[in-house]
Amino acid sequence: MGDINMTESHDGALEGSGSSEYVEFWIDLFLGRKGHEYFCDIDMDYITDRFNLINLQKSVNKFTQVIQYIVDELDDSVLEQMPTSRLEQLESDARKLYGLIHARFIITVKGLQKMLQKYRNADFGRCPRVYCKFQPLLPVGLHDSPGIDCVKLYCPCCEDLYIPKSSRHNSIDGAFFGTSFPGMFLQAFPEMVPTHPVKRYVPKIFGFELHKQAQLARWQELQRLKLENKLTTKGVDLAGNGGYTRGSSREDSLDGEMSR
Amino acid sequence: MGEYIGDNSRSRSSDESGTYDEWIPSFCARFGHEYFCQVPTDFIEDDFNMTGLAQEVAHYRKALDLVLDLEAMSEEEEAEKEQPVSRSIVEHAAEQLYGLVHARFILTKPGLQAMAEKFDHKEFGTCPRYYCGGMQMLPCGVSDSVGKNSVRLYCPSCHDLYLPQSSRHLSLEGAYWGTSFPGVFLKHFKELEEYVDRKAKDTYQLRVFGFRVNDEAASGARMRWLRQYPISEEDQREWQQCEFHIPPLQRGA
Secondary structure: OHHHHHHHHHHHHHHHHHOOOOOOOHHHHHHHOOOOOOOOOOOHHHHHOHHHHOOOHHHOOOHHHHHHHHOOOOOHHHHHHOOHHHHHHHHHHHHHHHHHHHHHHOOOHHHHHHHHHHHHOOOOOEOOEHHHOOOEOEEEOOOOOOOOOEOEEEEOOOOEEEOOOOHHHHOOEHHHOOOOHHHHHHHHOHHHOOOEEOOOOOOEEOOEEOHHHHHHHHHHHHHHHHHHHHHHHOOOOOOOOOOEEOOOOHHHHHHHHHHO | OHHHHHHHHHHHHOOOOOOOOOHHHHHHOOOOOOOOOOOOHHHHHOHHHHOOHHHHOOOHHHHHHHHOOOHHHHHHHHHHOOOOOOHHHHHHHHHHHHHHHHHHHOOOHHHHHHHHHHHHOOOOOEOOEHHHOOOEOEEEOOOOOOOOOEOEEEEOOOOEEEOOOOHHHHOOEHHHOOOOHHHHHHHHOHHHHHHHHHOOOOOOOOEEOOEEOOOOOOOOOOOHHHHOOOOOHHHHHHHHHOOOOOOOOOOOO
């Protein structure tokens, strides 16, 4: 899949630079590609500031050239002289480097703002868990070094990790978002922390709950009550953001939302 | 599978031309109907299994004939006598009838067997939760009466309910699987519960630069209980107390 994309992008990039009418930026091409919906665009200033790139030099070959390629400052003559294999290498290096810079950029003030917009549009998808009521998700990596695992999605509502629904998002490296992003995001925008639903499901047979599962659910509810108790004695407000949602008619309202 | 759909629509448009398709297999093969299993006709023909459905489904007789492929004869009679009921209405009633019989059938031994086969082939999808490691899910209704809720998926590993991933399954009626199915399935195939008990119970903790977010912060862990299991002796004791009710909290606990 990666190969097909790569040749596609080359055609795109070459066309872009060949036609004199308008030039498409590499970043715009990158963001417009299918499956790259999770990425936000990084400011040019951020990429060209050497301070932000500390320790990334060794992640790719010919670092300076790759940076120039990303910000479209590489001479056309240089590009034209390059053999196809080198051009492909350059393209994949550029993608990797962009991803790594992206992980750093999205935890800056500006980056968080851009991601907030994407979160509001639910660009990262919504939580598949029924009781989370279509809560928008946040991308997160499990490792900060590339090439280990793909991106996961964090639900601020049930505080759990989900696998992206579509396979084209499943191939994005988790390191391009970093392990700290959802934590930083929710610290920066505490008003974006949803209330947590208390309601849960216990399998039933003809209306009677399965004993084993019900017992576990009761024990888990006890743990929750203990936590709630502890937090209220410490003076934490559990009525607002990050508190618990009450009410039992969630199922009905959920379907109302779905039919809309 | 695409072929089946093609066949199906063809037979629908040219009923009289002689190509003959059985209703049940073609219904189950329809796009988006992957969650249905085939109910054998002798199950439907047994009146005992159909108790109470005549009141729930409109045009019960005609719908039943359509499901059992007896339509050819009755249609001629009907054309002479009463005014004919529109075909699409009967078709809709037949789907409803089949769905409700399906909910009953999958609780029987052969039904559970048929569903287990689909379960093994991951036809109901796998759990989207990362730490469930691709556990297969079971279809489940939230209500047993038609028209209330769409189908949900139950993950035996995290005991939670999810929405189907694909939009074509989002509009399926939940009552066609019923509220009891996952429970009966779990009780029938004990080895599934044992397998789930042996699974690793990993959970996620929000971290910033490697440091855990404090519980008192708004984004602190508030849902840890949902994926928590009794491990320590203290937990086990507490868990035993929860056999029939939640014990009252001790002050300062």
